[in-house]
Structures are given as C-alpha cells and as structure tokens.
Amino acid sequence: MEVRVDRDRCAGSGLCVSYAPEVFDQSEDDGKVLLKEPLPGTGAAGAVRAMAARCPTGAITVHGHGHAHGHGHGEPAAPREPSEAV
Amino acid sequence: MPRPLNDSQQSRLVVTTPPGSPDRAWLATGYAEVRAILGDDRFSTLPPAANASDSRRLIQPGNLLHYDAPEHTRMRKMLMPEFTLRRVRTLEPLVERVVTERLDALEHAGQPVDLISHFVWPTTSLVGCSILGIPRDDQAELARHIDTHRIDNPDREQREAAGNAYLSYLSKYMRQKRRKPGDDLLGRLIVEHGAELTEAELLGTATTLLASLIQNVAGTLGLGTLALLENPEQLALLLKRPELIDHAVEEVIRSVSVIAMASPRTALEDVPIAGRVIRTGETVACSLLGANGTTAPGEPKAPLDITRDNSGHMAFGHGIHYCIGALVTRMELRIAIAGLLERFPTVRLAVPPDGLRFSSRAVETLPVVW
Numbered sequence: 454m455e456v457r458v459d460r461d462r463c464a465g466s467g468l469c470v471s472y473a474p475e476v477f478d479q480s481e482d483d484g485k486v487l488l489k490e491p492l493p494g495t496g497a498a499g500a501v502r503a504m505a506a507r508c509p510t511g512a513i514t515v516h517g518h519g520h521a522h523g524h525g526h527g528e529p530a531a532p533r534e535p536s537e538a539v
Numbered sequence: 540m541p542r543p544l545n546d547s548q549q550s551r552l553v554v555t556t557p558p559g560s561p562d563r564a565w566l567a568t569g570y571a572e573v574r575a576i577l578g579d580d581r582f583s584t585l586p587p588a589a590n591a592s593d594s595r596r597l598i599q600p601g602n603l604l605h606y607d608a609p610e611h612t613r614m615r616k617m618l619m620p621e622f623t624l625r626r627v628r629t630l631e632p633l634v635e636r637v638v639t640e641r642l643d644a645l646e647h648a649g650q651p652v653d654l655i656s657h658f659v660w661p662t663t664s665l666v667g668c669s670i671l672g673i674p675r676d677d678q679a680e681l682a683r684h685i686d687t688h689r690i691d692n693p694d695r696e697q698r699e700a701a702g703n704a705y706l707s708y709l710s711k712y713m714r715q716k717r718r719k720p721g722d723d724l725l726g727r728l729i730v731e732h733g734a735e736l737t738e739a740e741l742l743g744t745a746t747t748l749l750a751s752l753i754q755n756v757a758g759t760l761g762l763g764t765l766a767l768l769e770n771p772e773q774l775a776l777l778l779k780r781p782e783l784i785d786h787a788v789e790e791v792i793r794s795v796s797v798i799a800m801a802s803p804r805t806a807l808e809d810v811p812i813a814g815r816v817i818r819t820g821e822t823v824a825c826s827l828l829g830a831n832g833t834t835a836p837g838e839p840k841a842p843l844d845i846t847r848d849n850s851g852h853m854a855f856g857h858g859i860h861y862c863i864g865a866l867v868t869r870m871e872l873r874i875a876i877a878g879l880l881e882r883f884p885t886v887r888l889a890v891p892p893d894g895l896r897f898s899s900r901a902v903e904t905l906p907v908v909w
C-alpha cells in the first residue's frame with residue numbers, strides 16, 4: 454500500500470496524526486499533514502484506510518493493490534455512516 | 540444500534556420553500572447528502588450575491604466561516620499553528636489545573652450541586668479565557684456576557700446589552716494587545732500576522748474563538764455528562780475501562796452535536812446531489828443532527844455506545860471549514876469527563892431527568908449527588 458497526501462487540500466484537522474501517528478505527522482508551521490511513512494506495513498493498513506475515509510478534505514489517498522479489501526485506487530475510501538458503524 | 544433519524548422512505552434532501560418560489564431553499568438531513576455538500580467547493584458560505592447587503596446576515600470579518608477560498612485559506616493558515624496536536628498538548632497542564640480546582644470546589648460545595656454553574660461553565664470559561672490570554676480578574680464577567688448573549692435568551696434588550704459589553708471589552712483588550720501582545724494565542728497571532736490583519740478581523744477572530752471555546756465546549760460537556768448519567772451501563776463500562784475515554788468523548792460529541800446546523804451554503808453553480816440539482820444561487824441548510832443520527836437537547840436519543848467506531852461523524856463539520864478547535868475540544872472534554880468520574884465515581888442525577896430544562900445548545904442546570 455502506498456499513501457499519498459495533498460497538502461494543498463489539507464485543512465489541518467489533525468485527525469490523521471491523532472489516529473495514525475506512525476504514518477502521519479503535522480507541520481508546526483502551517484498545521485498541515487506531513488507524510489512520515491509513505492509505505493506503511495500491513496499492520497497500519499486499516500488505520501490508514503480509515504483516515505483516508507475520514508479526512509475532511511479528502512487529502513489522503515491510498516494506492517496500490519494486494520490488500521485484502523482491494524479498494525483504494527487513488528480515491529479516498531468511502532466513509533462509514535456513524536450510525537452504521539460496528 | 541442507533542439508526543439515522545430518517546434512513547428510509549423520507550427524502551434526505553428536500554426543498555423547503557413553497558412551490559414556485561424564485562429562489563429555492565433546501566434542507567439536507569441525510570449523512571451522504573450532508574457530507575457531499577459540505578465537502579464540495581462549489582458551495583459558498585457567503586450569502587447569495589443578490590442579498591450581499593442583507594443586514595440580517597452581515598459578513599463578520601475574522602469569522603472563518605464567512606470566507607470562501609482563497610481568502611479562507613489565507614486566514615485559516617494564520618490560525619492553524621495554534622491548533623496543531625503539539626500545540627494543543629502544551630495546553631493540557633492548564634486544563635488539568637483548572638479541572639482540578641473546579642473539582643475541589645465541587646467537593647466543598649456540598650450536595651446536591653449544580654454541575655453546570657459549579658463545574659461546566661467555570662471550567663470552560665477559565666480555559667477559554669486563559670488560552671486567549673484574558674486576565675483572570677475579567678474572566679467571570681466576560682463569561683457572563685457570553686451566557687446572557689446566547690441566541691435563545693428571550694430578553695432581547697438584555698441580550699443585546701450583553702453582546703455590546705462583550706464586544707467593547709474585547710475591542711479594548713485587542714487594542715491593548717496590539718501594543719503589548721504577550722505570549723498567548725492572540726498575542727502570537729498579532730506578532731506573526733498583525734500587519735496583515737485589520738482591527739475588525741482581529742476582533743472577529745477573538746470573539747469567534749472565545750465564544751466557541753466557551754459555549755460549544757460548555758454545551759457539549761453539560762449535555763454529554765447528562766448523556767452518560769442517563770446511560771448507566773455505559774457509565775459503568777467507562778469506570779471499569781477508563782482507557783475507553785477517547786471513544787466515549789467522541790461518542791458524546793456525536794450524540795450532542797452541539798452545532799445542530801452547518802452555516803447555510805449557496806451553490807456557485809448547478810450541483811447534482813442525490814439525484815436532484817441544487818441550482819446556482821440556491822441555498823441549502825445541512826442538519827448535522829440528522830447526519831449524525833441524533834436529536835436536539837432534551838429530545839429522546841438513541842442509546843450511547845462508547846465502544847463503537849463512530850469515526851466519520853460530522854459534529855465538527857466536514858470539508859474546508861472543518862472545526863479548527865476539534866483537537867482542543869477533545870482534549871478538554873477528555874480531561875474534564877475523566878477527572879469528574881475519577882473524583883466522583885458514584886455521581887448521579889439528583890432530580891428526575893424530565894424535570895431538566897434545555898436551551899438550544901445546553902442543559903441549563905444539572906443537579907447531581909455522589
């Protein structure tokens with residue numbers, strides 16, 4: 454899995470760095486996302502996909518195949534309705 | 540499992556103006572519809588061009604919600620460094636100190652005690668004022684003005700007087716800060732960007748931040764504590780497994796959704812949404828309560844579930860206007876709720892819940908014993 458971030462889109466919500474700090478960081482200058490680990494291991498895959506779905510501005514995308522769930526071809530994954538989650 | 544309010548037959552995007560009206564207005568209540576609209580840059584948060592001079596919706600300089608890109612991007616960038624995760628962590632000791640002091644005061648107050656006036660309101664106003672550098676001596680008075688000025692105060696005159704007092708205090712305060720900025724959020728903003736910001740923008744920034752820090756967080760802390768007290772199994776679970784606190788806070792934020800409606804959006808071009816077309820110049824109201832599957836203060840709610848993954852809730856909005864204060868809010872609620880439960884694990888309502896009174900964003904009193 455390859456993660457990409459679009460700093461122009463990023464609104465600096467800090468969600469990704471809160472939930473997946475091993476993959477994302479946040480700039481102290483502009484509050485926007487910094488990519489710490491563009492090729493996260495399978496252990497982080499779930500958290501990264503969740504963040505791609507949750508990012509308020511769609512600034513995180515997940516690329517590449519070979520994952521059990523198979524989605525994520527450069528599109529943010531579909532967010533889950535809170536009312537339907539787990 | 541809680542369901543959306545209207546997940547089946549009812550349309551989740553409807554026209555609210557009478558048939559044949561020239562400018563149709565819309566209401567979106569479905570999760571997907573609200574998410575699509577708030578995330579789409581073809582909607583503006585400014586009033587429609589034809590009504591730009593409409594005095595009912597004057598644009599407030601300094602309120603980020605009243606800007607579109609690229610001005611929005613420029614303004615938001617100036618504030619962003621103050622709201623990063625790292626910066627928010629540096630505020631934790633302040634919040635811990637305030638919460639501890641308020642818990643001590645609660646302990647001395649005797650039972651039953653009103654959590655709103657003795658804990659919720661003082662905690663959030665002390666924290667909010669301290670973050671903005673407002674001197675301790677002025678904090679109580681300023682918080683009182685904000686409370687009196689709240690939107691559903693029926694006494695118009697009193698409400699307006701409080702609004703004026705609040706504005707005149709803060710404008711005097713901002714003039715002083717121009718001369719002597721100090722090392723706090725507004726001081727640093729002046730040092731870094733003072734030359735690019737007008738007086739009106741600086742004042743508008745101060746008033747929106749302070750009102751949000753106090754009102755939104757207080758409303759959520761009060762109603763959220765009530766939600767926990769009304770769901771005793773969830774409360775017991777949280778006491779048994781304190782590590783669930785972050786989940787519990789997120790669920791409380793969703794369940795309360797203290798901002799019931801996002802600011803109205805106006806279509807800048809024709810936008811197809813959910814099989815309909817919102818045409819250029821039409822406005823749409825987005826219900827965050829509806830999208831989050833919850834209801835207004837005092838109305839029956841689906842049970843809380845502090846273990847579920849509610850990621851994707853939109854209590855903080857969605858898109859470029861996503862709440863800049865979300866991390867501060869989570870941190871403050873976490874410390875306040877965890878602190879309250881740790882100090883008073885047997886806390887419970889001292890009155891029947893149907894005797895409680897609500898305003899549009901808060902529960903007015905919350906008498907408890909422990």
Ligand code: HEM
Nearest residue numbers: 603604751752755759798801802854855856860862863864
């Ligand atoms: C429970 C607490 C809070 C909730 C539920 C909340 C909710 C929201 C929502 C829903 C929006 C977007 C509105 C829209 O798109 O129309 C928003 C924006 C905003 N919030 Fe909050 N908020 C909270 C606390 C705070 C705090 C503590 C601050 C300040 C420190 C704050 C400052 C802002 C600002 C400045 C915006 C505008 C951002 C922009 O336009 O880019 N909020 N908030």
